[in-house]
Amino acid sequence: MTETAQFLTAAADLLGPKGLTTDPAEMAPWLTDWRGRFTGRALALASPADTAEVAALVKLCAAHGVPIVPQGGNSGMSGGATPDEVGNAVVLSLRRMAAIRKVDVQTRTATCEAGVILQVLHEAAEREGMRFPLSLGGKGSATVGGLISTNAGGTQVLRHGSMRALVLGLEAVLADGSVFNQLVPLKKDNRGFDLKQLLIGSEGTIGIVTAATLKLEPAVAARAVLWAGVDSLETARALLLHAEGVAGGALEGFEVMPRHSLQAVLSHLPDARAPLQGDHAWHVLIELVADAAGAEALPAMAEALLVSAFEQGLVEDATIAASEAQAEAFWLLRESIAPAERALGPAVQHDISVAVEKMPEFVAHAVPTIEAAFPGTTAVGFGHLGDGNIHFHVLAPAATADGPAWQAGEGKTISRMVHDLVTDWGGSISAEHGIGQLKRDELARLGDPVAMGMLRAVKQALDPQGLLNPGKLV
Incomplete structure (x- = not known):
């Protein structure tokens, strides 16, 4: 047997028929990125059932020198989960590891495996009167592991931060197959580097995220969604500062779009309507939220925000969504910009x-x-x-x-x-x-030499064989 055949036989014995396939038809959907820009080949598609299987597979790959391309929902925007054209790598899918181990209302945390889909996490938290405060357009396919590996953002970063701020504990398999386990969150921990933060945003190049403990917030009891027309982006920035002063921590979203983007969306969506009459150079979408304690005061706060913004000449026209349906319609306009542009x-x-x-x-x-x-x-x-x-x-x-x-x-x-x-x-x-892989060469060209040297040093130290997601990031 060739070494490749020996590896595949050992991997098949380890993972079983549900955990490994070399069938080209079964692998094909996972070899092209979401945007369709990158297509690669792979030796096999591995789908471990738990962290122990991930660790064993990584050890096996290290012994045989087989590269590994970790993959979550395959919904990334930069080709970070797509193998190259050489075809000697294993795509390691975390999709089978989809258990939400615990939602703890007392500690306001959720512990879940890397393959949990974001929308599923949202629904699990909602059933307990809580919420996970990160959302994005791909919530129906994006996974927790992928979101952590790319330090995903979204529309709620203004108030809650990116994934980096929401990950309280982490479990990951390193390049030698050892398991880094720091799932228990500690408010104070001064034992040197915050190693979980090193893994967040590393795009699977120094470790494979297998589980995480995430921060939850109380469920939203009320929200107010506002739409305003302004004359410039400078004025939109002034409106943001004003909204922060009036609403404080209730300000959860502040999105801007120019006239061109709104017109493209209105042409793209047959039933869409402009929230305001008249022509405005820029449009601003503002969301205020409150938990049960602040729900009663929210409508007055939203009205006060707009009244004072008019008085200060910050808005040309504005409205507050009169219902949840209208609030969702406002957000649909924002979320439809990308497909509307593609149609152009x-x-x-x-x-x-x-x-x-x-x-x-x-x-x-x-x-x-x-x-x-x-x-x-x-x-x-x-x-x-x-x-x-x-x-x-x-x-x-x-x-x-x-x-x-x-x-x-x-x-x-x-x-x-x-x-x-x-x-x-x-x-x-x-x-x-x-x-x-989309911006790897540009990062190398433009990145600060000292910072790039540090990134490469960390990669070399934790993955000396260069087997974890080769050709990505660094």
């Missing part, structure tokens, strides 16, 4: 961040700079203004016939320029989507 034609997307206070000035500079350098393109920024995270998309000229060719040619040049601009402004080329 090819584009290159950039998940970027700069200091919150610099974002209006950055967008005002970057949009005309890009459009002047690449005639016929349309640059659009939208997203989480309160976090300093804007999704900066550049749409191809209207006459573009071959979208993939444009993205591979001029689109790459545009992305390079956008990343240069962000770096010049002291920002990040990846705010919440990760690096993966």
Whole structure:
């Protein structure tokens, strides 16, 4: 038997028929990333049932020198869970490890395995009168392990932080098959480095997340969703500061979109209606929430916020959702920007961040700079203004016939320029989507040499064979 055959035989004995397949048809859906940009090949698809099987498989891979590509819901935006074209790696799916071990109302925590789907976690928490305060468009497929590995963000980061702030304990399998177990959360722990934080956001390159203890919050008893039209992003920033002053901790979401994005969504969704009459350069979606103790006061707070914003000249027009259905309709407009843009034609997307206070000035500079350098393109920024995270998309000229060719040619040049601009402004080329293979070379080109050296040193120390998710991040 060849060494590859010996490895596959041993892996099959370890995982059984449910845990390992080499059938090309069964593997195919997991070899292309969600956006369809990257397609690779794999030696096998492994689906362990528990942490012990993950550890045993990793030890086996280390003994045979077989690379491992960890994968959650395969819904990442940067190709971080897709193998390369060589075909010598095992895709290690965590989807079978989908148990929610415990939801503890007293400690406001949930302990769950890496394969738990975000929406399932939401529902489990809701049944106990609690909630997990992170949500995003892919909640029906994204898994806890993937969210941790990419330090996912979403629309509630303004109040609750990214996954990094919500992970209280972690379990992971390291490159030699040993198990790092720090699931029990401690408010104080001064035993050196916070090792779980090292694993969060590492994209499976130094360890494979198998379980986590996550922070929960009391369920929302009331919410107020507001829509405002403003004359500029600078005014939207002033409105954000005003909302923080009036609403304090009740302010959970603050999203912005330009006129172009709203018009694209209204054309894309047949039953959609504009929340406001009249034309506005920018639109702001604000969400205030309260638990049972603050629910009664929330409507008055929302009204006071808008009245005072009008008095200070911060809004041109505004409204408060009159029902849950209307609140959901407002959010649908925001969440439909990406598919509405795709319907317009090819584009290159950039998940970027700069200091919150610099974002209006950055967008005002970057949009005309890009459009002047690449005639016929349309640059659009939208997203989480309160976090300093804007999704900066550049749409191809209207006459573009071959979208993939444009993205591979001029689109790459545009992305390079956008990343240069962000770096010049002291920002990040990846705010919440990760690096993966999509931005790996750009990170190497633009990253601080000292920081890059530290990343590589950590990778070398914890994965000396380079078997964990090779070709990603570093």
